[in-house]
Amino acid sequence: MASARHGVREAPGGLALVQDLLNTRATMHYGADLLLHADDAQRWLTEALATWSRVSGLPAPTLLISSNDMRSLRRLRTTFENVIVAAGKERLDGALPPADVPVSLVPDADGWVRMVPTGRGTRWLASALWAEGLLAQQAGLWSRLKLCHNTDCRAAFFDTSRNNSGVWHDVSTCGNTANLRAFRERKRLLGGSDGQIDRPQLPGPPQLGSGPPQLPGPPGLR
Ligand SMILES: [Zn+2]
Secondary structure, eight states, X not given: OXXXXXTOOOOSTTHHHXXXXXXXXXXXXXXXXXXXXXXXXXXXXXXXXXXXXXXXXXXXXXXXXXXXXXXXXXXXXXHHHHHHHHHTTOOOSSOXXXXXXXXXXXXXXXXXXXEEEOXXXXXXXXXXXXXXXXXXXXXXXXXXXXXXXXXXXXXXXXXXXXXXXXXXXXXXXXXXXXXXXXXHHHHHHHTOOHHHHSSOOOOOOOOTTTOSOOOOOOOOOO
8 A cells, every 4th residue: 555655544444545546656765656657556556446445345346557547547646635735724726627527326225325436447546536535524534634744755644633733744754854954944044053043032122223124125216
C-alpha cells in the first residue's frame, strides 16, 4: 500500500482508498511516484482494490491498467488533492468541475442502501473514490484526511487528534523539520548567535531615534 511508505495511520474503511491514491505521489526519500509507469500503477491498484474490497465488503473488479490510463489516473489524484485541500479550508481558485461518474444505489437484504461503484476501467476507480468521499463526509471523517503541511512531503494522513488540529503527517519528522527551518530563518533575519534566539522574540517598544523604515512613497503629481 502506498500509505505504508509514509508509516501513516490508515484512514478508516473505504476512505483508505482515497488516502492511498494521494500517497502514490513521490515524496522526499520514501520512493518513486507509483503512477508514472503502468506496471507500478497496476501493482499498486491490484493491492489497493483488494484492501478496499475487504474493508467495504463489496467485490472489486480486476482493473487492467495500460499506459493509456496513466494520465487519467494522475488527473484523478490531482483532483482529489484539490478536494482535500479545499476541505482543509485552504480556498481554491474557483470551483472544481463536476465528477461526472455513475454509482449504483443498491438496497441489501436488511433494507440498507449501499452505494456501489460502477463503470469500467479508471471510470470505476473514479466512481469508488467519489463514493468513498461522500460516505466519509456523511460519517464526519472527510475533514480528517489531510495532506502534510511540509511542502516537500505532502503525505496524506488521517488526523486522529481530538480537535482535528494536526498539520504534520509525523510531528517528529515533518514538524521538527518545519521548526528547524523557522529557527534558521529567524537566526538569518536576526544575524545573531544561537543563544540570542533561544528566547522568544517579542515585539518591543520602538527604539528612540531608529524610527520606522523609510518606504518609498507614491510618485508625486507634477
Ligand atoms: Zn510530512
